[in-house]
Amino acid sequence: MSILNPKKLSVEFRKGVTTTEPIVPRHYTLTHSDTTAELFLTIGLSYAYDKINPTRDEVLGKWIKKSKSYSFYIHLYVGGAFSPRVITMRNYIFRRELPLALEAIRYGDKEFFSAHPELDNSPIIVYFMSTISEFNKIENWGTFSNYNISKPSSI
Structure with missing residues (x-):
């Protein structure tokens, strides 16, 4: 069940x-x-810091090579300068919207994944960054093959 609208x-x-x-x-x-629900994906040699706003609700990701294999690292700023209530809400929203973000990255860079199909099976490691230890976590969110909206569903 995909929630990404490619348009x-x-x-x-x-x-x-x-x-x-x-x-x-x-x-x-x-x-x-927030107004139009549009998503904007910028792919570059470094992060597009000019696209980041003060609310810090962007998703930052990059490929890392260790030995002979690749991993995809995501960094999400859950909070430190916000109140605990706001941090709790940000954590909830990031977790709810992260599958959409991963679909957007996978779909938006589909030619890249076609050229490097092995990357569809690389682990996605997510860093939830917070000064509150309860929200400061590192988690494995599967692989991009789980977020490929272009492949036919098996349901």
Whole structure:
């Protein structure tokens, strides 16, 4: 069951990055509009810091190579400068919306995944960053094969 509407996704490739190369360094900055529900994916050699707003609700991801295998790391700023109530809400929203964000990254960079199909099976490691230990976590969120809206459903 996909919740991504591809018509609401805009993708920008920055200088030094093509639709298929490089793997490393390849950084993703995913932001959104609360008003229109549009998603904006910027893919570059570094994060698109110019796209980040003061609420810090972006999704930052990058490919990491260790030995001969790749992993995808995501960093989410759950909070430190916010009240505990706001941090609790941000944590809830990030967890609820992360599958959509992963679908957007997978779909928005589909030519890259077609050129490197082995990356569909690389682990997605998510860093929930917070000064409150209850929310400061590192979790495995599966692989991009779980978030590929282009493949036919088995249901």
